[in-house]
Amino acid sequence: MPASTDIAILPDRAASIVEAGSAGGPVKCGKGSVAGSVSQRACVFCGSRVVLYPITDALHIVHGPIGCAAYTWDIRGAQSSGPQLFRNAFSTDLQELDVIYGGEQKLEHALLDLIAQHGPKAAFVYSTCIVGLIGDDVKAICKRVAAATNIPVLSVASEGFKGTKKDGYRAACEAVQHLVGTGDTSDIGPHSINLMGDFNIAGESWVIRDYFERIGIQVVATITGDGRVDAIRRCHGAKLNLVQCSGSMTHLAKSMEQDYGVPFKRVSFFGIEDMAAALYETARFFDSPELLDKARALVAEEVAKIMPQLSAWRADLNGRKAAVYVGGAFKAFSLVRALRTIGMTTAVVGTQTGDAEDYDQLREMCDPGTIIVDDSNPLELAKFCLAQDVDLFIGGVKERPIAYKLGIGFCDHNHERKECLAGFVGMLNFAREVHATVTSPVWNYVPRRAGAAHLELEEARS
Amino acid sequence: MKALPPDHAHPTPRGGTPEFPSASTNPCKLCTPLGACLAFKGIAGTVPLLHGSQGCATYIRRYLISHFREPVDIASSNFSEDSAVFGGRRNLHHALDNVGRQYHPDLVGVATTCLSETMGENMPMLLGEYHRESAADGLARPPTVHVSTPSYKGTHAEGFNDTVRALVESLALPPRAGLNAPTPPALLPGMVSPADLRHLRDFAAAWQSPVTLVPDYSETLDGGTWSDYERMPTGGTTVTDLRALGRAAVAIECGLVLAGAKATAGTHLARRCEVPLHRLGLPIGLRQTDALSDVFADLTGRPTPLRLAHERARLVDAYVDAHKYLSGRKAIVYGEEDLVASLAIFLAEIGIVPVLCAAGGRSGRLEKAILTNAPELANRIEVREGSDFADIEERITALKPDLLIGSSKGYKLARALDVPLVRCGFPVHDRLGAQRIQLLGYAGTQQLFDRIVNALLEAKQAHSEIGYSYL
Ligand code: SF4
Ligand code: SF4
Numbered sequence: 001m002p003a004s005t006d007i008a009i010l011p012d013r014a015a016s017i018v019e020a021g022s023a024g025g026p027v028k029c030g031k032g033s034v035a036g037s038v039s040q041r042a043c044v045f046c047g048s049r050v051v052l053y054p055i056t057d058a059l060h061i062v063h064g065p066i067g068c069a070a071y072t073w074d075i076r077g078a079q080s081s082g083p084q085l086f087r088n089a090f091s092t093d094l095q096e097l098d099v100i101y102g103g104e105q106k107l108e109h110a111l112l113d114l115i116a117q118h119g120p121k122a123a124f125v126y127s128t129c130i131v132g133l134i135g136d137d138v139k140a141i142c143k144r145v146a147a148a149t150n151i152p153v154l155s156v157a158s159e160g161f162k163g164t165k166k167d168g169y170r171a172a173c174e175a176v177q178h179l180v181g182t183g184d185t186s187d188i189g190p191h192s193i194n195l196m197g198d199f200n201i202a203g204e205s206w207v208i209r210d211y212f213e214r215i216g217i218q219v220v221a222t223i224t225g226d227g228r229v230d231a232i233r234r235c236h237g238a239k240l241n242l243v244q245c246s247g248s249m250t251h252l253a254k255s256m257e258q259d260y261g262v263p264f265k266r267v268s269f270f271g272i273e274d275m276a277a278a279l280y281e282t283a284r285f286f287d288s289p290e291l292l293d294k295a296r297a298l299v300a301e302e303v304a305k306i307m308p309q310l311s312a313w314r315a316d317l318n319g320r321k322a323a324v325y326v327g328g329a330f331k332a333f334s335l336v337r338a339l340r341t342i343g344m345t346t347a348v349v350g351t352q353t354g355d356a357e358d359y360d361q362l363r364e365m366c367d368p369g370t371i372i373v374d375d376s377n378p379l380e381l382a383k384f385c386l387a388q389d390v391d392l393f394i395g396g397v398k399e400r401p402i403a404y405k406l407g408i409g410f411c412d413h414n415h416e417r418k419e420c421l422a423g424f425v426g427m428l429n430f431a432r433e434v435h436a437t438v439t440s441p442v443w444n445y446v447p448r449r450a451g452a453a454h455l456e457l458e459e460a461r462s
Numbered sequence: 463m464k465a466l467p468p469d470h471a472h473p474t475p476r477g478g479t480p481e482f483p484s485a486s487t488n489p490c491k492l493c494t495p496l497g498a499c500l501a502f503k504g505i506a507g508t509v510p511l512l513h514g515s516q517g518c519a520t521y522i523r524r525y526l527i528s529h530f531r532e533p534v535d536i537a538s539s540n541f542s543e544d545s546a547v548f549g550g551r552r553n554l555h556h557a558l559d560n561v562g563r564q565y566h567p568d569l570v571g572v573a574t575t576c577l578s579e580t581m582g583e584n585m586p587m588l589l590g591e592y593h594r595e596s597a598a599d600g601l602a603r604p605p606t607v608h609v610s611t612p613s614y615k616g617t618h619a620e621g622f623n624d625t626v627r628a629l630v631e632s633l634a635l636p637p638r639a640g641l642n643a644p645t646p647p648a649l650l651p652g653m654v655s656p657a658d659l660r661h662l663r664d665f666a667a668a669w670q671s672p673v674t675l676v677p678d679y680s681e682t683l684d685g686g687t688w689s690d691y692e693r694m695p696t697g698g699t700t701v702t703d704l705r706a707l708g709r710a711a712v713a714i715e716c717g718l719v720l721a722g723a724k725a726t727a728g729t730h731l732a733r734r735c736e737v738p739l740h741r742l743g744l745p746i747g748l749r750q751t752d753a754l755s756d757v758f759a760d761l762t763g764r765p766t767p768l769r770l771a772h773e774r775a776r777l778v779d780a781y782v783d784a785h786k787y788l789s790g791r792k793a794i795v796y797g798e799e800d801l802v803a804s805l806a807i808f809l810a811e812i813g814i815v816p817v818l819c820a821a822g823g824r825s826g827r828l829e830k831a832i833l834t835n836a837p838e839l840a841n842r843i844e845v846r847e848g849s850d851f852a853d854i855e856e857r858i859t860a861l862k863p864d865l866l867i868g869s870s871k872g873y874k875l876a877r878a879l880d881v882p883l884v885r886c887g888f889p890v891h892d893r894l895g896a897q898r899i900q901l902l903g904y905a906g907t908q909q910l911f912d913r914i915v916n917a918l919l920e921a922k923q924a925h926s927e928i929g930y931s932y933l
Contacts, residue, residue: 007691008563010563010564034540034556035538036511036539036540036559036560036564039520042517042520042521043517043520045517046517046521065493065614066489066492066617066822067492067518067521067576068517070489070491070493071492071493073488073489075524089487089488089489090486091485092485093489096612096614098614109484109485110485113484114485114487129514129546129577130576130577130580130614133577133580133581134580160518160577161514161542161546161577163543378535382690386691397524398520398523398527400527401527401534402691404687405691406690406691407687407689446687447687447688448689
């Protein structure tokens with residue numbers, strides 16, 4: 001009996017898995033991971049670090065033992081058009097004595113040292129698990145150092161155990177909030193937006209910014225992709241916030257709506273449909289026929305550029321099946337649609353941080369029989385991929401070896417990707433990567449397919 | 463705690479045994495539980511379980527995966543705020559249940575993270591309770607081995623070594639009267655690549671000696687593709703092998719810095735089980751590989767096997783062919799202490815001066831380990847412990863190295879300096895094939911040697927005005 005079929009789903013996890021098209025209660029989600037479940041999720045700190053990392057001219061220092069900082073040293077694909085300070089790993093590297101007597105002095109010392117050395121525009125101080133436990137007063141230190149150095153020094157309450165990655169997003173938003181509203185907004189025009197939740201992975205923010213600027217919309221700040229402290233300080237002058245990537249920046253958008261009356265829209269820049277919708281909706285928001293015309297022209301032009309190639313690849317990919325396991329649900333929605341654009345169906349879809357509504361939406365938009373899962377783990381993912389016999393897995397670094405070991409194509413769609421996947425050009429890149437992996441001849445030699453390939457060959461010969 | 467120096471603007475001294483270790487910029491080390499997980503991956507049918515918050519396990523998985531490019535399942539007891547306050551007993555028991563349920567392991571390797579260490583979790587008690595309760599309920603549970611791995615006391619390399627020690631201490635049985643059939647030599651190679659583990663087995667086989675490698679992730683972290691998901695990839699030192707270690711003919715423990723430690727897997731075997739212990743360097747280069755050969759020669763009473771003699775002869779021949787390109791060249795070596803020590807000794811042998819030997823660890827034994835074994839380096843090298851890449855960078859303009867040897871983490875520095883980087887150690891995540899990088903034995907040294915020579919030649923060619931195609 002193949003091992004995958006006797007992989008037992010943990011009883012605690014059963015309610016986190018449903019099938020599209022079947023009846024049943026809401027997907028259990030939004031909770032801490034089940035102990036011993038080998039979750040693919042990280043921690044609160046991870047959530048904060050993901051969101052704030054791309055602020056390029058800030059000092060990011062991790063207060064804790066070395067690991068948390070070492071593991072997040074320049075691992076993401078966020079690009080900068082200028083400062084590179086953010087690509088360093090700074091850590092207080094707590095030692096035993098610090099743990100016993102407290103790490104406050106060390107943190108203060110480190111901050112003063114590093115700020116003097118690097119001259120950042122602001123500093124973010126991330127508290128990790130151990131700091132939460134030994135009770136260092138990080139906020140007080142930040143305040144003192146801010147007064148001494150004259151730059152904002154912001155504490156990020158990101159103790160790993162105090163919730164899930166989503167709570168980390170919130171802590172990051174709360175830190176950024178201290179910057180918002182402190183800059184000059186006098187030269188910001190009426191058609192102006194902030195891009196939120198785009199992290200400029202492989203230069204994606206630049207692509208999106210270019211689209212908006214081409215149709216006459218001013219982008220005040222990208223928060224946080226290719227981020228600059230000064231731009232964030234004045235971002236409250238923008239007339240609209242576009243929030244991409246479900247969840248990570250919604251908290252900031254909501255508080256900006258409250259404090260500064262800036263409304264927000266949730267959008268996605270992945271796939272033709274979603275990218276076009278984001279442009280149209282923004283144009284409509286400003287109630288300008290001219291903007292809308294320009295947006296239509298831009299979409300027509302960009303789609304015409306990529307369509308012939310997409311159709312060619314679509315011919316090869318038609319009917320192939322994919323599994324998707326990503327961080328946020330918005331990305332999952334976009335991927336289901338983008339896969340359809342190139343002729344593929346989604347047979348497994350899951351996220352690390354989706355909420356009940358997100359899963360309802362996935363249930364609606366996916367084909368009946370699609371497995372939908374919250375906070376999955378390697379054994380489940382392997383079981384579902386084999387049961388659905390997928391040809392492609394879309395996920396991150398931790399999912400890649402699961403796919404490859406089983407002889408399944410793979411496309412990286414997390415924060416470590418090196419390819420721009422946003423916008424129209426991103427759709428082309430995405431399709432190219434999917435095509436390259438799904439149609440590769442190497443699958444003929446992996447155990448899962450070797451038998452079938454062998455048979456085909458014999459048939460052809462006879 | 464000692465007071466901090468009054469003047470904050472002064473950079474604190476680093477390296478050596480710093481009085482006020484400062485913060486770290488771009489670390490040259492990773493954390494202890496990573497080493498623990500790697501060692502546990504070398505034990506057959508074992509699932510590593512980190513007792514602490516979820517994040518550590520996920521980050522460590524991510525790091526091991528991008529080096530080995532294999533699935534690395536590591537469970538976590540996944541602390542919440544409650545467990546951080548009231549203790550992780552429930553989480554631990556629940557996690558062990560769930561790991562048992564899904565993986566059916568032969569052994570669960572439990573490592574405590576900084577968080578649970580600081581909380582002072584009483585692991586022997588918690589694990590003891592778990593096993594007693596399970597037995598009372600008539601449930602068969604896999605054995606557990608616990609290792610204490612607070613990161614504020616060490617590096618990933620120390621986590622690795624401590625885990626090997628914990629495995630041996632909890633599983634190896636001292637010989638008993640009547641049960642004395644000796645078992646194969648125990649070879650404790652330290653943190654080396656899967657390819658090197660395979661080579662060590664072949665090396666022993668050349669002497670017609672079997673060997674028990676502890677740990678052995680040569681297959682679990684470098685295997686073929688599967689037709690089905692393998693919960694615990696085949697391979698690894700078995701629990702039975704570990705139990706039999708107490709009767710090993712000899713124990714060979716690699717690592718010159720480790721050799722200065724009081725309690726190691728090797729010392730345990732020597733003291734508790736009276737297994738003769740040989741403490742050697744990682745067998746890189748002629749001198750250190752000869753030392754390993756000598757142990758096998760003694761043990762087997764055989765002359766050097768022809769195969770190894772040929773490998774050695776070819777290596778000497780290569781040394782001669784290339785000596786002019788290496789003579790007086792300067793290298794910066796960084797990474798795990800034991801690797802740095804053995805690389806430095808090897809470099810001395812081929813005429814390259816390891817002008818800076820930098821390690822993230824702070825054992826206080828690195829300099830001595832190098833100079834005792836390569837006295838010709840005295841006064842020619844700088845050894846820095848507790849180092850990081852900012853520290854290395856500070857010294858670089860003065861040192862003007864010709865090449866860097868160490869993990870991928872030195873890439874940026876090498877690029878800025880426009881000198882080659884020869885990748886080895888952990889992690890190597892910007893190239894494929896980290897699992898197959900060979901350094902050990904005459905054959906592994908040969909590969910390393912060729913890589914070093916060719917990297918220098920390539921750099922020379924790239925910077926040559928005329929360009930040349932013939933040496
Ligand atoms: S808390 Fe400790 S164990 Fe966890 S990642 Fe940080 S350094 Fe490593
Ligand atoms: S110690 Fe805490 S904050 Fe650091 S990686 Fe682990 S869970 Fe996250």
